[in-house]
Amino acid sequence: MTVATxxxxxxxxxxxxxxxxxxxxxxxAFVAVVWLLVGGLxxxxxxxxxxxxxxxxxxxxxxxxxxxxxxxxxxxxIIFFEIAVLYFCASTxxxxxxxxxxFAWLAFALMLIGSVVNNIAVFRGASSVMMTSYxxxxxxxxxxxxxILFAVGALIACFVFFGTLVVAKREKxxxxxxxxxxxxAITAAIIAxxxxxxxxxxxxxxxxxxxxxxxxxxxxxxxxxWWAFGHSSQQINVAAHISVWYLVAAIxxxxxxxxxxxxxxxxxxxxLFLQLASAHHLLADPGLSTGWKVVNTxxxxxxxxxxxxxxxxxxxxxxxVAQRQKGFTKGLFEWLRKAPWGNPTFSGVxxxxxxxxxxxxxxxxxxxxxxxxxxxxxxxxVPGHFHATVVVGTTLTFMALTYYLIPVLFRxxxxxxxxxxxxxxxxxxxxxxxCLVMMGAGTLGVSRRHxxxxxxxxxxxxxxxxxxYLMMALVGLGGIVAIAGGxxxxxxxxxxxxxxxxxxxxxxxxxxxxxGRAAPTVAAQSYGxxxxxxxxxxxxxxxxxxxxxLYYFINWKYLSTLWGLS
Amino acid sequence: xxAILPPAERLWYKHPIxxxxxxxxxxxxxxxxxxxxxxxxWHIWGNQNLSTETYRTKPELFTxxxxxxxxxxxxxxxxxxxxxxxxxxxxxxxxxxxxxxxxWPILELEKDKTYRLHLTSMDYNHGxxxxxxxxxxQIVPGFEHVITVTPNQSGTFSVVCNEFCGIGHHRxxxxxxxx
Numbered sequence: 001m002t003v004a005t006x007x008x009x010x011x012x013x014x015x016x017x018x019x020x021x022x023x024x025x026x027x028x029a030f031v032a033v034v035w036l037l038v039g040g041l042x043x044x045x046x047x048x049x050x051x052x053x054x055x056x057x058x059x060x061x062x063x064x065x066x067x068x069x070x071x072x073x074x075x076x077x078i079i080f081f082e083i084a085v086l087y088f089c090a091s092t093x094x095x096x097x098x099x100x101x102x103f104a105w106l107a108f109a110l111m112l113i114g115s116v117v118n119n120i121a122v123f124r125g126a127s128s129v130m131m132t133s134y135x136x137x138x139x140x141x142x143x144x145x146x147x148i149l150f151a152v153g154a155l156i157a158c159f160v161f162f163g164t165l166v167v168a169k170r171e172k173x174x175x176x177x178x179x180x181x182x183x184x185a186i187t188a189a190i191i192a193x194x195x196x197x198x199x200x201x202x203x204x205x206x207x208x209x210x211x212x213x214x215x216x217x218x219x220x221x222x223x224x225x226w227w228a229f230g231h232s233s234q235q236i237n238v239a240a241h242i243s244v245w246y247l248v249a250a251i252x253x254x255x256x257x258x259x260x261x262x263x264x265x266x267x268x269x270x271x272l273f274l275q276l277a278s279a280h281h282l283l284a285d286p287g288l289s290t291g292w293k294v295v296n297t298x299x300x301x302x303x304x305x306x307x308x309x310x311x312x313x314x315x316x317x318x319x320x321v322a323q324r325q326k327g328f329t330k331g332l333f334e335w336l337r338k339a340p341w342g343n344p345t346f347s348g349v350x351x352x353x354x355x356x357x358x359x360x361x362x363x364x365x366x367x368x369x370x371x372x373x374x375x376x377x378x379x380x381x382v383p384g385h386f387h388a389t390v391v392v393g394t395t396l397t398f399m400a401l402t403y404y405l406i407p408v409l410f411r412x413x414x415x416x417x418x419x420x421x422x423x424x425x426x427x428x429x430x431x432x433x434x435c436l437v438m439m440g441a442g443t444l445g446v447s448r449r450h451x452x453x454x455x456x457x458x459x460x461x462x463x464x465x466x467x468x469y470l471m472m473a474l475v476g477l478g479g480i481v482a483i484a485g486g487x488x489x490x491x492x493x494x495x496x497x498x499x500x501x502x503x504x505x506x507x508x509x510x511x512x513x514x515x516g517r518a519a520p521t522v523a524a525q526s527y528g529x530x531x532x533x534x535x536x537x538x539x540x541x542x543x544x545x546x547x548x549x550l551y552y553f554i555n556w557k558y559l560s561t562l563w564g565l566s
Numbered sequence: 567x568x569a570i571l572p573p574a575e576r577l578w579y580k581h582p583i584x585x586x587x588x589x590x591x592x593x594x595x596x597x598x599x600x601x602x603x604x605x606x607x608w609h610i611w612g613n614q615n616l617s618t619e620t621y622r623t624k625p626e627l628f629t630x631x632x633x634x635x636x637x638x639x640x641x642x643x644x645x646x647x648x649x650x651x652x653x654x655x656x657x658x659x660x661x662x663x664x665x666x667x668x669x670w671p672i673l674e675l676e677k678d679k680t681y682r683l684h685l686t687s688m689d690y691n692h693g694x695x696x697x698x699x700x701x702x703x704q705i706v707p708g709f710e711h712v713i714t715v716t717p718n719q720s721g722t723f724s725v726v727c728n729e730f731c732g733i734g735h736h737r738x739x740x741x742x743x744x745x
Contacts, residue, residue, distance in 0.1 A: 059733055059735075059736065060733055063730070063733070093570050130730050134690070134691045134729075136689070136690060136707065137690045137691070137731070137732070175572055176572040176573060176576055177572055177573050177578065178572065179569060179570050179571050179573075180568075180569045180570075180573070181569050181570050219691060219706050219707050219708060220706050220708070220709060223691075223706070246569040246570075247569060247570055250569040250570045251570070255569065256568035257568065257569050258584050258586070258587055259581055259582075259583050259587055260573050260578040260579070260581060261578065261579045261580075261581060261583065262583055262591070264579075282704075283616070284616065284702060284703050284704040285704045285706060286618070286620040286685075286704070286705075286706055286709045286711030287618075287620040287706070287709050287711075288618065290609065290615075290618050294606060294609075297605075298601065298602045298605045298606070302598035302599075302601060302602055303598075305598060306591075306594050306595060306598050309590070309594040310590070310594065313586070313587065313590045317584075317586060318569070365601065369601070369604070369605055370605050370608075370615075370616070371605065371608050371612065371614055371615055371616070374614065374616060374701055374702055374703065375700050375701070375702070376702065377693075377702035377703070377704065377728075378693045378695065378702055378728040378729055379695070379700070379702060379728065443700075444698075444700070445695065445698060445700040445702075445726075447726055447728035448728065449728075449729075449730040449735075450728065450730075450735065450736055451735065451736045455726075455736055455737065455739055456736065456737070457736075457737045458736070458737040458738070458739045459645040459646065459647060459649070459668070459739075460644075460645060460649075460672075460724065460739045460740065460741045461724075461739055462697050462724030462726055462739050464697075515571065515572065516571070516572075517571065517572050517573065517574050518568030518571040518572065518574040519568070519574060532585055532586045532589075533585070533586055534584075534586045535586075537586065538586050538589070538590065541590055545593065545594075545597065548597070552601070552604075556604065556608075559612075559614050560612070560613070560614065561718075562614050562699055562700075562701055562718070563614075563696075563699060563701060563715055563716060563717050563719075564613045564614065564680070564714075564715065564716030564718060565613070565614045565615060565616060565617070565701070565713060565714065565715055565716075566613070566617060566713075566714045
């Protein structure tokens with residue numbers, strides 16, 4: 001079957017872009033960045049209100065802004081970008097045309113309309129229900145309708161992605177198995193289907209309830225199913241950004257996976273177990289049995305934790321092996337010192353990887369432990385954790401990928417390369433700081449989603465310790481610096497599209513060039529030291545494990561001093 | 567560039583695993599098993615486990631039970647709203663209801679004595695955040711959660727609502743005295 005389309009081979013990267021897929025990727029990535037801009041502006045309101053000395057917005061405005069910030073960042077920015085990544089991993093990496101481009105545009109339109117409808121509902125002011133929108137607190141019907149339209153669009157986009165894989169297979173555009181990065185994207189898309197289905201199951205009745213058609217949605221059932229959507233959507237991010245890490249390791253170093261089997265099995269564990277992690281949001285809830293909580297969050301979730309710990313080793317490990325083959329073999333860390341730290345695509349990914357593991361990963365496992373959850377549930381520790389996973393992990397990774405895509409996909413020379421070089425450091429490290437102080441404040445008990453820690457007007461106010469006020473001031477400070485870092489990203493990205501020098505598009509042909517297998521492995525590995533191919537990475541992994549074990553047991557120690565509960 | 571290319575070997579899954587990876591898999595799996603054992607073990611040997619005793623309830627049913635306790639054991643009232651301070655006997659059932667935007671009533675408990683604390687919400691989701699101890703429990707409307715508590719320190723404890731419940735959320739603070 002031949003379809004009238006053209007394929008462009010990028011002269012800078014050698015990647016081949018199919019015309020329709022390329023336009024779709026650009027559109028989705030662009031809208032994603034617009035949502036990031038909106039969410040970033042809203043973040044100013046959030047941090048300047050939670051900074052006790054500033055306490056900027058009125059309560060009503062604050063809750064509205066916080067609702068919009070959560071939805072625009074966690075859902076709209078990330079999922080639009082992920083759709084672009086999915087199309088890239090299917091169409092570009094497999095060098096095939098995108099399946100049903102008309103449906104892909106329909107998906108794009110539904111997502112765009114849905115996101116705008118939802119935001120209008122939020123900014124009308126009567127839908128300040130936070131991203132979680134727990135019933136029986138109700139938003140305007142359009143709040144739910146917007147989310148439902150968006151979800152349907154995203155679901156269609158996932159099926160376009162699956163269809164593209166079928167096209168590639170049928171038209172034999174590649175040899176053997178799909179590349180690891182595409183494999184990772186497949187796991188992300190499978191998790192996305194589960195996620196979106198859960199969202200539909202719970203948001204449709206809630207929408208009908210807001211219209212008065214359905215009388216009641218059980219609050220506990222809502223929480224259980226909503227989290228199968230709310231948490232799993234973050235697992236799409238994990239699978240997607242880890243795929244991007246492998247992609248960047250391949251691009252920046254020519255690194256090959258240490259073992260296809262280990263990396264792919266780890267992705268497979270995500271499909272099987274990650275969604276169950278959503279149960280940890282219900283650890284402090286009544287009505288669910290201990291067995292259910294333990295089985296889901298421990299027995300099953302630890303398989304997903306195991307998977308993340310594997311990726312955390314194999315990605316830097318692959319970089320190390322590649323660097324050692326280039327001759328950077330001195331000591332444990334010469335490979336890392338001589339890495340391209342001036343390239344924002346690499347530095348962004350590396351800062352994301354370390355932050356995701358140390359800050360997001362360790363805190364996430366602590367929170368997901370049934371008993372330990374009681375000392376952080378609904379405190380500001382929780383946003384501290386997920387800013388480490390979603391902002392440091394996913395957002396920073398996507399930012400890093402954008403720097404690569406500006407010349408390759410958008411065919412523009414990047415403006416202000418010096419700014420771009422510093423941006424991952426500024427944004428990444430200020431987010432590290434922001435997350436740490438937020439977790440510090442949460443450890444002292446400060447609530448999340450709370451307008452005033454001084455409890456203005458309360459009959460029985462509680463006085464937080466001075467340290468909690470200090471931490472929240474630092475949250476404000478770190479947040480502002482991070483927002484500045486985000487602004488630089490928007491400036492460089494949008495500026496490059498507007499004013500960047502146009503780059504040549506490369507040879508255009510009416511036919512795809514099939515993609516062959518990777519070059520065969522060098523048979524004899526030149527081992528680093530003590531018989532390990534990647535000793536430096538292993539040493540880093542040991543530091544990680546040590547921090548993990550210490551932090552985990554410190555929390556148990558604190559828990560043991562509390563009131564007896566049974 | 568092989569993570570973005572199809573694997574070199576057709577039978578890539580037969581490629582031997584490197585020693586770094588093999589060692590790390592064993593270590594990581596062991597650590598996961600230790601964490602699993604911790605969670606289960608704490609149920610057997612630990613003293614801080616969240617109860618799962620839950621009943622369906624309705625606002626009027628729960629209010630009636632709380633009112634009965636208040637009528638019997640009120641020792642004084644506090645604040646402008648004359649919130650009763652209730653000192654029920656150790657070992658008894660004590661009630662605290664969460665509503666827009668207060669916790670009711672104020673409880674007065676004795677140190678190292680055990681009580682069955684009943685929690686529910688009259689309207690939206692609320693949060694029971696006991697400060698400065700920092701114990702946090704979700705309160706879901708329609709469900710009565712019974713938690714056996716044994717305060718181990720005396721002093722004044724605040725109950726901060728930490729689940730967003732509307733415009734007056736920041737005013738919603740309750741109190742528990744421990745003597």
